[in-house]
Amino acid sequence: MAGGDWSYHLRGRPSVDVYFPSDRSSTIKDLLRGYIRRATKMLAIVMDTFTDVEILCDILEATRKRSVSVYLLLDHVNLNLFVEMCENLQISSSHLTKMAIRSVQGETYCAKSGRKFTGQIKEKFIIIDCTQALTGSFSFTWMSWQVHRNLAVLFKGSGVKPFDLEFRRLYATSKPVSTFPAQTPPLDVDQPLGLRSPTQASQRRVHTPTCAPARHTLAPLAQCVFQRHTTVSQPFIHQRSFSSNYAARNLGRRLQNFYGGVNGQPDGQFLRPLTDFSFVNQQDAKPQ
């Protein structure tokens, strides 16, 4: 796994940008949605909680309109919240073309009493087109954007490499979600993201519960980031402000564009989750 062509990682100038909340708490979400909307090749996402309808809509738009391949790894604890969101939106696996949704989990602890329990995936990041990696303390939830205070770190160029390696480690240990059977060929964990050439060996590794050899081999590589140029970025300057009204006006139309109203549902059907769904997520309930 240490091999593979890394040349694509050198696109763009290597840089690291740190984002803290400015006077508007939604700017990090604006940044994230901007990168998702500009994605043209692939999105690799590791997230603990995903209940944000607007971000899901952006991802669906990327898969349907720009044929972007999406690999989504969700922590097993709050996976049910994502499934419930899709059910509320009447989104089935048939709508999730070019999108692989799998479950990941932390280490399993065995107590002296014999009790066992499994930890969570706290690391969260998204790789965009293999050229940018955005990580931080945010989750894809209403609470995270509106009331919690988060930071985000954006890696570009060769800084993406350790996230690429880590994503393939997680993917190799991930498990399929019965609700969402794979619509895309399995990721070749032996090749960097974006260079997909599935082999029997790689497919076997994908479905192996653990991938210890790969983890040992890659650990040293994943600990270093190369910085080669001086960069100064102030991306918030060009960020377009976001409002819920904007989403409410456009969400129904955008979803209907995807599915052509095959469900025979009015836009209201698609708008409802914006106000009601958040109650499904007790952890991140939006008060009315």
Place this chain on the structure above:
Amino acid sequence: MAGGDWSYHLRGRPSVDVYFPSDRSSTIKDLLRGYIRRATKMLAIVMDTFTDVEILCDILEATRKRSVSVYLLLDHVNLNLFVEMCENLQISSSHLTKMAIRSVQGETYCAKSGRKFTGQIKEKFIIIDCTQALTGSFSFTWMSWQVHRNLAVLFKGSGVKPFDLEFRRLYATSKPVSTFPAQTPPLDVDQPLGLRSPTQASQRRVHTPTCAPARHTLAPLAQCVFQRHTTVSQPFIHQRSFSSNYAARNLGRRLQNFYGGVNGQPDGQFLRPLTDFSFVNQQDAKPQ
């Protein structure tokens, strides 16, 4: 606040290192404890949950033996867990010399129904001697180190500057904790960390619930990190492995060194929290 002497930020080579779990999940904790133990000047910590007795012991050792100034900002939601840990260890404010512990919180949301609630501080980082800043998805809890999967990002040199600015923004909006009255002079939020020259103006700003002007002024600065040199680091190579047994053998002796057994408690008194305290934290209970 945009002024001040930033020269100390240029110590060492600017670099950014990314840490993912290797075969041992405790390596990130080893890295963190190593930096705390090497601190000689100050520690500025922003954390959501702090229930790790060993890390508290490292911090107390730094304040007592090396006169390191510690500024600890804890999220208001789980602040009670830290207070309970100190009570179980019979650590009072008189023991926390050169240590300022304050409470921080996220944005307050006002619903149409009139209901209000306040968010949390999800961003977590620690600034060591103004020359390194370690951020990531980890919390100071047993669960975080043992079963959850985390990542960490280490900034050095000029990469510390945005964290310095963010810490002073948070400190300016923080509130004192009644259980731990300030043992140190208030932080001068007008000066970079490590350049403490309290003024009436700065002291007023410290106790102001919000610091909007500073936030507006600093927001653009806090969004950029300068990278000047090519660096490759593999810090795990020199990390000493950590075991709970090691902590169990040494925790009681180290605490007794601090307080000289004034409480008349045997080492067992200090060891007990290692096994029992975790039950106080229901969120991060260590099973037996």
